[in-house]
Amino acid sequence: MIEINFNLDWKFHFETESNxxxxxxxRKISLPHDFSIESERSKDSKMKAKxxxxxxxxxxxxxxxxxxxxxxxxxxxxxxDGAYMNSEIYVNDNLVTIHHxxxxxxxxxxxxxxxxxxENWIKIIINNDMLPNSNGYSGSxxxxxxxxxxxxxxxxxxxxxxxxxxxxxxxRAVINVSTKVKNEYTDRKAYGMIITEIEGRDKxxxxxxxxxxxxxxxxxxxxANLTIENPAIWNINVAQLYTLVNKxxxxxxVIDKAETRFGIRTIxxxxxxxxxxxxxxxxxxxxxxxxxxxPIGACSYRQAEVRKVELLKQLGYNAVRTVHNPPSRExxxxxxxxxxxxxxxxxxxxQIRRMAHDYHLYxxxxxxxxxxxxxxxxxxxxxxxxxxxxxxxxxxTGCSNGETILKTIIQxxxxxxxxxxxxSASLTEENYHRISDKFLxxxxxxxxxxxxxxxxxxxxxxxxxxxxxxxxxxxxxxxxWSKIGNLTYIIGDFSWTGFDYLGDAGLxxxxxxxxxxxxxxxxxxxxxNCGDYDICGFVKPQGEYRRVMWGMRQEPYIGVEDPxxxxxxxxPTKWGWEDIENSWSFPGKEGKETKVHIYANxxxxxxxxxxxxxxxxxxxxxxxxxxxxxxxxxSGILECFTYKNGIKSHKSILATCKAAYEVRLIADRVQMNxxxxxxAYIVCEIVDEDGxxxxxxxxxxxxxxxxxxxxxxxxxxxxxxxxHYQSENLNVYKGRALIVVRGMxxxxxxxxxxxxxxxxxxxxxxxx
Numbered sequence: 046m047i048e049i050n051f052n053l054d055w056k057f058h059f060e061t062e063s064n065x066x067x068x069x070x071x072r073k074i075s076l077p078h079d080f081s082i083e084s085e086r087s088k089d090s091k092m093k094a095k096x097x098x099x100x101x102x103x104x105x106x107x108x109x110x111x112x113x114x115x116x117x118x119x120x121x122x123x124x125x126d127g128a129y130m131n132s133e134i135y136v137n138d139n140l141v142t143i144h145h146x147x148x149x150x151x152x153x154x155x156x157x158x159x160x161x162x163x164e165n166w167i168k169i170i171i172n173n174d175m176l177p178n179s180n181g182y183s184g185s186x187x188x189x190x191x192x193x194x195x196x197x198x199x200x201x202x203x204x205x206x207x208x209x210x211x212x213x214x215x216x217r218a219v220i221n222v223s224t225k226v227k228n229e230y231t232d233r234k235a236y237g238m239i240i241t242e243i244e245g246r247d248k249x250x251x252x253x254x255x256x257x258x259x260x261x262x263x264x265x266x267x268x269a270n271l272t273i274e275n276p277a278i279w280n281i282n283v284a285q286l287y288t289l290v291n292k293x294x295x296x297x298x299v300i301d302k303a304e305t306r307f308g309i310r311t312i313x314x315x316x317x318x319x320x321x322x323x324x325x326x327x328x329x330x331x332x333x334x335x336x337x338x339x340p341i342g343a344c345s346y347r348q349a350e351v352r353k354v355e356l357l358k359q360l361g362y363n364a365v366r367t368v369h370n371p372p373s374r375e376x377x378x379x380x381x382x383x384x385x386x387x388x389x390x391x392x393x394x395x396q397i398r399r400m401a402h403d404y405h406l407y408x409x410x411x412x413x414x415x416x417x418x419x420x421x422x423x424x425x426x427x428x429x430x431x432x433x434x435x436x437x438x439x440x441x442t443g444c445s446n447g448e449t450i451l452k453t454i455i456q457x458x459x460x461x462x463x464x465x466x467x468x469s470a471s472l473t474e475e476n477y478h479r480i481s482d483k484f485l486x487x488x489x490x491x492x493x494x495x496x497x498x499x500x501x502x503x504x505x506x507x508x509x510x511x512x513x514x515x516x517x518x519x520x521x522x523x524x525x526w527s528k529i530g531n532l533t534y535i536i537g538d539f540s541w542t543g544f545d546y547l548g549d550a551g552l553x554x555x556x557x558x559x560x561x562x563x564x565x566x567x568x569x570x571x572x573x574n575c576g577d578y579d580i581c582g583f584v585k586p587q588g589e590y591r592r593v594m595w596g597m598r599q600e601p602y603i604g605v606e607d608p609x610x611x612x613x614x615x616x617p618t619k620w621g622w623e624d625i626e627n628s629w630s631f632p633g634k635e636g637k638e639t640k641v642h643i644y645a646n647x648x649x650x651x652x653x654x655x656x657x658x659x660x661x662x663x664x665x666x667x668x669x670x671x672x673x674x675x676x677x678x679x680s681g682i683l684e685c686f687t688y689k690n691g692i693k694s695h696k697s698i699l700a701t702c703k704a705a706y707e708v709r710l711i712a713d714r715v716q717m718n719x720x721x722x723x724x725a726y727i728v729c730e731i732v733d734e735d736g737x738x739x740x741x742x743x744x745x746x747x748x749x750x751x752x753x754x755x756x757x758x759x760x761x762x763x764x765x766x767x768x769h770y771q772s773e774n775l776n777v778y779k780g781r782a783l784i785v786v787r788g789m790x791x792x793x794x795x796x797x798x799x800x801x802x803x804x805x806x807x808x809x810x811x812x813x
Contacts, residue, residue: 046203046303047195051108051123052076053721057186060103071107075721075789080104081173081185082342082547082758082770088568091176094550095400096183097571101173104186108167117161120196120229122203126150126374127189129179129343130404131172137165145407147173147183148336148370149418152194152203175402180369180393180436181335182548184343189373198229199237199259200301201291204421208289208307209464211270213323218276218309223268224291228259235259237295239267244288245277278323279308279427281363284384286427308381308427314466314489314511320536322386322430328529329386329537330595331364332357332577333516335546336372339580340760340770341785342547345373346724349785352582352713354379357543360577360588361595366470366515366539369393369436371419380428387426388468388515388539390433391419395450397439412450413457420461432458433492433515434469441471443481451487468492470515474499485510490536497525504534514538518619519553519575519587523594523669540591541620545576551764553621558613572764575620579762581783582726586644587622593644593670600695601645601664601685605629608637608678626779628740629683629699641674647687647694655681661688703733705742707804710784710796719753719788719812727784727808729798731777742780744800748773750786753812754794758785788812 056071059080081092084100092099112121123134129147133140136158144151159165173185194203205225212219220243228235240254253269277285286306293301313321320329334357338349350373357365364386367376371389380387392415393399396408423429434454440447455467466489472480473494485491492515493499503510512535517525519540529535551566553575572580577588592598604625617623625642643650643664651661652674662672664687680701687695709730717723731742750756750773760770761778768775775782786794794810 046200046301049193049195050722051191051193055106055108058105060105076191077188077344077346078106078186079184079188079342079344081183082344085769086569086571092179092182092548093177094565094567094570095177095181095548096179097548097550098568099182099547099571101176101185103174104171106169106171106187109164110167111164112159112161114161116195118198119156120154120198120200121156121159122152122194122196123155123167124150124152124192124194125187125189126191127345128169128171128187129173129183129185133170133172135168135170145411146404146415149415150189150374150422151418177400178402178404180399180403182337182343182546184337188343189345190375197293197300199235199293199295200227200229201225201293201303202227202264204418206289206291206303206305206425207461208305208425210309210311213276213278213309213311216275218273220271220273220309221268222271222289223266226257226259226265226267226293228261228263231261233261235295237293237300239265240292240294241267241269241271242290242292243271243273244290245273273309276309279310279384280323281384281386284308284382284427286381305425306381307425310427312430312465314536316509316511316534319511319533326533327363329364329513329539330362331366331386331388331537331539332362332543333366333368333539333541334543335368335548336370337547339544339547339582340758340783342758342770345375347375347378347722348713348717348724348726350376350379351383352726353544354383354385356578356582358383358385359597360584360591361597362543364388364430364537364539365543366390366433368542371423374422377423377426377428381426385428386430387428388431388433389419389423389429390436390470391416392435395435395438395440395447397445413453416454416457417461420458424462429465431465431490432462432467434467436470437473437494438469438471441469441481441484442476442479443484448481448483448487451484455487466490468513468515470494472496472499472503477502497521497528500528500532500535510534511536516541519577520617520619520622522591523666526594527666540577542573542576544578544582545580545762545764546573547571547580549573549575553618554764555615555617555621555624557615560615569765569767573620574764581760581762581781583762583781585622586625586627589627590644590670593646596646599646600697601643601647601650601687603627603683603685603697603699604642604644605683605699606640606642607631608634608639611637611639626740627699630680630702630740631678632741634678635680637678639676639678641676641683643672643674643685644670645672645685645687646670647689648691649688651686651688652676653684653686655679700737702737702739703735705731705739705744705803706734707732708746708798708800708806709736710798710806710808712808712810714810716811716813717788719791721787721789724757724785724787725794725810727786727796729777729782729784729806731780731800731803738780740780743776743778744803745774745776746782746798746800748775748784749797749799750794751797752794753790753792754786754788754810756784757787759783786810
């Protein structure tokens with residue numbers, strides 16, 4: 046099967062009341078594309094605080110192309126990995142399918158609609174105008190990749206290949222391979238052979254095959270067990286991947302070929318040993334993540350997803366829960382490559398209404414099809430270790446036929462995947478006495494939400510049940526992990542959340558005196574503000590605390606409360622964190638009292654200000670890894686030394702910065718592809734003459750991108766920022782901002798950032 050990237054050379058029109066009856070005004074774009082991130086946020090947004098006060102609407106995408114003559118007589122499929130939502134697909138004015146769910150991939154056979162030696166016209170209408178419809182920011186449009194797939198009439202069926210490790214030890218692995226071949230000819234038999242090969246480290250390791258004879262429209266089921274000697278085992282530290290190659294051969298010629306990447310690994314569950322990967326018990330050190338990618342909205346690019354996974358690994362995470370929907374293919378590819386375990390969630394809700402216009406309107410008619418689409422796309426990713434069938438399901442209490450729906454979903458999953466355990470994030474302290482045993486008993490793992498109070502009750506009442514904490518408050522991480530380590534029946538914890546995300550406006554904010562105590566905040570808040578990383582991917586104090594707790598950071602972390610807000614700043618919500626900064630630069634606030642917070646995994650921490658010891662205090666696990674010191678602010682040098690067994694072990698230093706001097710740009714790469722599929726991240730910093738970031742800087746900056754690339758997104762991490770996420774003009778926040786560029790052709794991209802009275806920053810990225 047031939048894969049053709051279909052992302053370039055589209056035209057886009059945003060439909061409004063004023064222009065929907067007039068001639069369309071199209072502009073040229075490339076996919077992925079999110080038209081909500083392009084919109085102006087407003088307090089009157091129909092997405093409201095849940096959706097970050099962004100706008101929805103109706104988007105119309107069009108693309109014209111002339112197929113190559115050698116494609117005539119072949120099967121042609123259009124594949125869309127994700128489009129939010131209510132997608133209508135037209136080919137040459139003919140409606141070929143309607144797909145309502147915004148997060149599942151879908152394929153449509155367009156062979157019968159294609160004209161050869163003529164121009165063809167594809168139109169896709171995305172309707173995200175019926176709002177609210179999402180538990181968080183959804184994005185709008187075709188925000189994931191689009192491909193054309195070409196195959197012969199006798200071909201391997203998409204999604205019907207499954208690779209499963211049946212046996213594994215240090216010397217050999219037995220791999221079970223199954224696939225399906227279909228004869229699309231309606232008038233004749235097909236004769237041929239199917240060959241299955243496994244490749245690793247650029248060489249063929251083993252192969253097998255079988256002759257096939259298929260009647261018209263008949264499907265052939267192929268299955269084989271293959272043994273690999275001395276296998277390279279996939280795990281969270283060394284993510285070795287193999288390639289399964291299936292070939293259909295007629296008269297010695299390969300007419301169809303499908304490649305499947307997979308990893309050799311096993312997963313097991315038990316009450317006695319918990320979760321085991323490759324026979325070794327381990328805890329799931331997890332976080333919940335949303336699908337958006339900050340300043341570029343819901344758009345999924347390979348580099349965006351790789352960056353996300355790499356950052357999470359740096360904090361010590363080994364698992365993620367994709368809330369509350371299937372992620373992009375590119376995200377799972379990144380998890381495969383870097384050894385990140387995934388609990389893939391299929392739905393937010395089922396058939397009971399949560400939002401007025403959410404997927405509950407279509408669930409009953411479509412859910413089994415969506416389950417099949419998701420499982421068939423993702424079942425060969427070694428990173429995926431568990432399926433979650435939903436989040437906070439009202440049906441888990443047994444109402445609205447919930448137990449039967451769960452049974453049918455499990456049956457649908459087992460048609461494609463006999464290996465992975467199934468869970469649901471539904472058990473809470475509030476619904477503990479209402480949740481259905483007949484519902485939970487069907488699951489291999491009972492998913493708890495903020496349910497530390499539930500663990501002991503469940504353990505006493507149901508001694509055979511395995512639990513997993515599917516969401517937890519970040520400020521309880523030390524308490525949770527002090528308990529989980531000794532409880533084998535709890536396989537892990539997923540903190541809410543790994544990254545700040547668009548929507549759930551102000552969920553983790555500092556609540557000021559006099560502010561109404563609602564769960565979410567009013568406009569202009571539009572970011573959740575509850576992650577270990579902010580929306581730009583800059584680590585926050587709670588992320589540094591986690592690094593200390595999990596032993597990923599040896600030196601102490603110094604966090605300081607702004608003297609201006611000390612003792613009067615308010616308190617964080619349940620999803621929030623104390624309001625501190627890794628800074629000792631507070632101009633104009635000399636002589637004011639403040640508090641210094643030290644995070645350290647040591648016995649003691651000594652705080653020193655300008656060469657004089659402030660105090661020496663106990664820290665470490667017995668003190669929840671934190672010590673607090675009250676000091677009077679004075680500019681200079683703030684140091685912290687930690688001690689183990691009375692001996693100095695590590696230190697950290699904060700120095701008062703000088704005046705702002707220049708704009709500094711730091712990119713995540715010096716070279717990338719110029720084919721329209723690759724992006725780069727550039728951190729913009731305001732620094733002094735010594736190169737120290739000015740932590741209080743909020744300068745306005747102007748971005749200029751020239752050469753063979755475009756500005757894809759820009760932003761800062763302020764949860765109430767008013768900047769547009771695709772603007773060339775923005776303000777830095779705490780001295781930093783983020784710029785994202787996309788390469789469109791060979792050559793170079795030149796990024797220049799200017800700020801008033803400062804030396805400009807410039808960076809060049811080569812495009813190949």
